[in-house]
Amino acid sequence: MDSIIILFIAGLIGLFAGMSKKPVASILIASFGLIGAGLAAYYRGSYTSPFSTYAAYVPTQGMVIILLCAVTLLAILGGFKRYKSDDEHTGDYLGLILFSLCGAILMAQPNDLMLFFIGLEILSIPIYVLVGIDKGSSTSAEAAVKYFFTGSFASAIILFGIALLYGATGSFQLIEIQSNLAIGIWQSPMAMIGSLFLLAGFTFKIGAVPFHFWGPDVYDGASNAVLMYMATVVKIAGIYALVNVFGQVFRDSYFFWIDLVSLLIVASLFYGYITAWKQTSFRRLIAYSSIANAGLMLFALADIHNSNLFLFVAAYAVATIALVAINSVINDDSDAIANWEGIAWKNPLLGIALVLALFSLSGIPPLAGFFGKFSLLWSAVPHVPYTAMLALIASVIGAFVYLRLLLLALKKPSVTVSVKLSLEQIIVLMLTSVASIGAIYFI
Amino acid sequence: MALILLPLIFSLLAWFIPSAFTRLFGLLATGMTLAWSIVAVCYFQPEEQILIDFGLRFVRFSIDSLGFTMILLTNAVLFLVFLSNFTGKLVNDNKFASLALLMQFGLLGVFTTNTILGFYIFWELTLLPIFLILYWFGSFEKPRALLQFFLYTLLGSLAMLFAVIGLMHATNQQTYEALLVADINALGNTSIWLMGGFLFAFAVKIPLFPFHTWQAETYTKAPVAGTMLLSAIMLKMALFGLLKWVLPIFDGVATDFWRWPIITLGLIGVVYGAVIAIRQSDIKTLFAYASLSHLGLIAAALMLNDYHTNQIAVVQIVNHSIVSIGLFLAAGIIEQRLGTRKLSELGGLAKIAPRFGFWFAVLTFVSLSVPFTAGFIGEFFLIKALFSANALTGFVASTTLVLGAVYMLRAYQVPMFGPSKFSSFQDLHWSEITVFAILSIAAIYFGLAPQCLTDFVAHSLTQPTH
Numbered sequence: 001m002d003s004i005i006i007l008f009i010a011g012l013i014g015l016f017a018g019m020s021k022k023p024v025a026s027i028l029i030a031s032f033g034l035i036g037a038g039l040a041a042y043y044r045g046s047y048t049s050p051f052s053t054y055a056a057y058v059p060t061q062g063m064v065i066i067l068l069c070a071v072t073l074l075a076i077l078g079g080f081k082r083y084k085s086d087d088e089h090t091g092d093y094l095g096l097i098l099f100s101l102c103g104a105i106l107m108a109q110p111n112d113l114m115l116f117f118i119g120l121e122i123l124s125i126p127i128y129v130l131v132g133i134d135k136g137s138s139t140s141a142e143a144a145v146k147y148f149f150t151g152s153f154a155s156a157i158i159l160f161g162i163a164l165l166y167g168a169t170g171s172f173q174l175i176e177i178q179s180n181l182a183i184g185i186w187q188s189p190m191a192m193i194g195s196l197f198l199l200a201g202f203t204f205k206i207g208a209v210p211f212h213f214w215g216p217d218v219y220d221g222a223s224n225a226v227l228m229y230m231a232t233v234v235k236i237a238g239i240y241a242l243v244n245v246f247g248q249v250f251r252d253s254y255f256f257w258i259d260l261v262s263l264l265i266v267a268s269l270f271y272g273y274i275t276a277w278k279q280t281s282f283r284r285l286i287a288y289s290s291i292a293n294a295g296l297m298l299f300a301l302a303d304i305h306n307s308n309l310f311l312f313v314a315a316y317a318v319a320t321i322a323l324v325a326i327n328s329v330i331n332d333d334s335d336a337i338a339n340w341e342g343i344a345w346k347n348p349l350l351g352i353a354l355v356l357a358l359f360s361l362s363g364i365p366p367l368a369g370f371f372g373k374f375s376l377l378w379s380a381v382p383h384v385p386y387t388a389m390l391a392l393i394a395s396v397i398g399a400f401v402y403l404r405l406l407l408l409a410l411k412k413p414s415v416t417v418s419v420k421l422s423l424e425q426i427i428v429l430m431l432t433s434v435a436s437i438g439a440i441y442f443i
Numbered sequence: 444m445a446l447i448l449l450p451l452i453f454s455l456l457a458w459f460i461p462s463a464f465t466r467l468f469g470l471l472a473t474g475m476t477l478a479w480s481i482v483a484v485c486y487f488q489p490e491e492q493i494l495i496d497f498g499l500r501f502v503r504f505s506i507d508s509l510g511f512t513m514i515l516l517t518n519a520v521l522f523l524v525f526l527s528n529f530t531g532k533l534v535n536d537n538k539f540a541s542l543a544l545l546m547q548f549g550l551l552g553v554f555t556t557n558t559i560l561g562f563y564i565f566w567e568l569t570l571l572p573i574f575l576i577l578y579w580f581g582s583f584e585k586p587r588a589l590l591q592f593f594l595y596t597l598l599g600s601l602a603m604l605f606a607v608i609g610l611m612h613a614t615n616q617q618t619y620e621a622l623l624v625a626d627i628n629a630l631g632n633t634s635i636w637l638m639g640g641f642l643f644a645f646a647v648k649i650p651l652f653p654f655h656t657w658q659a660e661t662y663t664k665a666p667v668a669g670t671m672l673l674s675a676i677m678l679k680m681a682l683f684g685l686l687k688w689v690l691p692i693f694d695g696v697a698t699d700f701w702r703w704p705i706i707t708l709g710l711i712g713v714v715y716g717a718v719i720a721i722r723q724s725d726i727k728t729l730f731a732y733a734s735l736s737h738l739g740l741i742a743a744a745l746m747l748n749d750y751h752t753n754q755i756a757v758v759q760i761v762n763h764s765i766v767s768i769g770l771f772l773a774a775g776i777i778e779q780r781l782g783t784r785k786l787s788e789l790g791g792l793a794k795i796a797p798r799f800g801f802w803f804a805v806l807t808f809v810s811l812s813v814p815f816t817a818g819f820i821g822e823f824f825l826i827k828a829l830f831s832a833n834a835l836t837g838f839v840a841s842t843t844l845v846l847g848a849v850y851m852l853r854a855y856q857v858p859m860f861g862p863s864k865f866s867s868f869q870d871l872h873w874s875e876i877t878v879f880a881i882l883s884i885a886a887i888y889f890g891l892a893p894q895c896l897t898d899f900v901a902h903s904l905t906q907p908t909h
Binding site for chain 2: 364400
């Protein structure tokens with residue numbers, strides 16, 4: 001609760017500070033807000049919160065809040081160049097992102113479906129605005145409209161699912177729903193259809209097959225700066241909400257939906273990686289890669305008691321932010337993958353961060369991506385062995401996708417034009433590199 | 444501890460060394476690790492183990508006598524790679540120095556780790572530097588062949604990862620000692636599948652017959668130093684994994700199931716590699732197929748899982764490293780000075796470069812396994828073991844001696860003798876002579892006194908239970 005309040009206040013101050021047209025002041029306020037929210041989550045329990053009596057909200061796990069705040073911090077630092085160039089709107093960008101993060105924290109570990117839904121909407125609505133914030137560009141407007149319509153469609157599906165569950169069990173509280181379902185109500189058609197609607201809505205939000213189709217267009221239309229936030233925080237919050245709702249509520253109908261989830265995993269992985277292969281636009285490649293990674297995240301559902309999701313989503317978020325940040329350094333206008341040729345030679349830090357991020361996404365040890373994938377599969381293998389086997393085969397195709405990009409970036413150019421990084425870009429790339437290597441200490 | 448971490452530290456340092464000193468730095472760094480490991484082995488009791496723990500949950504180290512042998516081999520190979528390329532352009536590049544040292548770190552990790560997941564992690568870690576070395580310094584016109592190499596090995600590795608996860612789940616153990624005593628046979632068919640996952644990864648890496656397609660092209664297109672690293676030490680990871688991990692752990696149902704399939708594939712590789720090598724016109728491709736032939740024999744003999752054969756297999760592993768460094772160095776020398784590797788364009792080199800003629804001849808004889816070299820001990824006893832298992836396999840295995848003579852003598856005779864096709868050929872540099880001399884002395888030493896090696900490793904090889 002304290003984290004959300006700190007974030008909200010920081011977002012508010014940032015919004016008004018933006019009017020002074022001093023981008024540095026805005027980013028400092030937002031960064032301190034994020035760090036403060038992370039610290040509040042870390043030290044939670046060691047002090048008495050003035051809001052501890054607010055009963056409807058059971059606080060999200062500290063680690064998840066810290067992860068969300070850290071990822072958002074990386075995202076706003078990585079996108080700062082963009083916000084700065086548009087100093088009329090710097091405050092709007094940062095304020096919207098912080099408000100959206102409040103929703104992400106609220107929804108990540110719900111104990112009440114109504115509160116969860118409110119969190120979901122608080123998360124989504126600022127992002128609709130952020131995608132379309134570049135008013136001059138028609139692709140941006142198209143993406144915003146597309147995202148808004150599909151997103152509200154998904155919200156409606158989730159709401160319908162919640163309504164059906166309420167009809168079946170008579171409660172919004174997850175604990176009550178679970179205890180009602182456990183006595184056999186889960187077999188009633190209403191509860192079953194409700195759970196499927198929820199699954200469909202969640203799949204939509206995290207962008208897994210078959211509800212992935214909005215992803216590439218929206219990612220392509222959004223700017224790099226917004227993409228950094230959108231491709232990571234939304235997915236993390238969505239998958240945590242999914243795991244918690246399904247892990248808490250639908251435990252008893254596990255064998256009813258796990259085959260369906262396995263199908264979604266395999267379809268997402270193969271569809272995402274195979275279509276990513278021939279992309280020529282970088283943000284579309286990231287979109288397809290994120291579809292495949294959403295499929296991998298769904299493995300968390302296979303073992304609902306011990307999902308081991310944290311390391312994987314952290315590794316995915318860090319590597320994706322590093323790649324999009326690199327893309328925004330060299331390639332902010334045209335977004336063609338062909339522009340990546342030889343960029344590793346333009347700046348040593350750029351090269352190192354790029355190699356680490358791509359190898360991490362391909363899942364090569366000893367980088368974070370491998371440990372994430374390993375711990376995810378570790379708990380999933382006893383439950384869904386064949387799906388895990390197919391996932392490993394798919395990740396070879398995935399490695400192909402990332403290596404293609406890597407080989408392009410490492411190609412030695414005849415003339416090297418060096419690129420200078422700004423301070424916040426150096427910080428982002430250093431942090432992502434350190435995080436990719438340092439994951440070995442968290443397993 | 445320093446034994447393992449030293450290469451990593453040097454690898455990071457290499458980025459800060461000015462390029463004028465890089466080759467000296469590489470030589471000193473690898474020389475220092477080699478010296479350190481020689482000193483360490485002097486204080487090492489073969490019956491004991493050195494345990495190293497960095498406080499990581501899944502990665503711990505313990506060095507036994509087999510591990511020490513492989514450490515010495517790794518450090519020696521790295522030193523020789525830097526020394527033999529002393530005149531080349533490659534070692535002046537600090538990217539190469541750093542990556543080679545990183546690879547050395549990964550290899551030492553593979554050979555010393557005590558946990559099955561650690562084995563996988565280091566196994567994959569070695570793939571990263573060799574991939575970049577091949578990409579930056581190789582002559583791959585199109586990345587297709589390189590990607591084939593990488594993805595092929597990655598597919599094998601992922602099969603192994605699946606088997607590792609399965610093994611850890613099935614036995615609830617992760618350290619080598621605990622896995623040894625775990626009752627794998629009780630798993631029945633599952634153990635066969637798990638062992639299959641490991642064997643697939645190894646078969647791609649060694650490589651065994653139907654999985655070898657990446658090998659020839661990668662070896663040919665790689666820089667000489669890359670080929671040396673690949674064939675002299677990286678492929679040994681698979682044989683080491685077979686010898687140290689898979690065979691003792693899966694001793695029983697699974698090994699009995701896979702024994703004859705693997706022996707058959709290995710022996711097909713022996714004959715197939717040799718026959719293809721005879722027909723090659725490119726000297727580097729010829730040596731690549733020769734390597735396929737030699738390694739097939741070792742893999743086949745290892746599958747017998749016989750205590751004494753395993754000791755000899757270690758001798759043959761060391762011998763193959765010696766031979767492959769020597770032969771690929773010779774091929775590299777020819778390519779570097781003449782710009783061609785085609786046998787038909789070569790001839791008469793012995794006359795204008797007598798020192799090269801002499802040392803190349805010595806290495807050819809080592810490769811031919813003439814008596815008093817390590818190869819003779821190795822091949823003779825491996826073939827003998829295959830004979831006693833089955834006369835037919837023994838017969839097929841022994842063709843390696845005859846066919847080997849055909850392609851090796853051709854590979855030596857065509858470039859060295861006959862009418863001279865070149866007017867000038869710069870004879871060996873002192874660094875190259877040193878490498879050849881070290882290799883020859885080692886080969887002859889292990890040929891005369893193989894028991895120093897076999898007795899040393901015997902302490903860490905498990906006695907067969909059946």
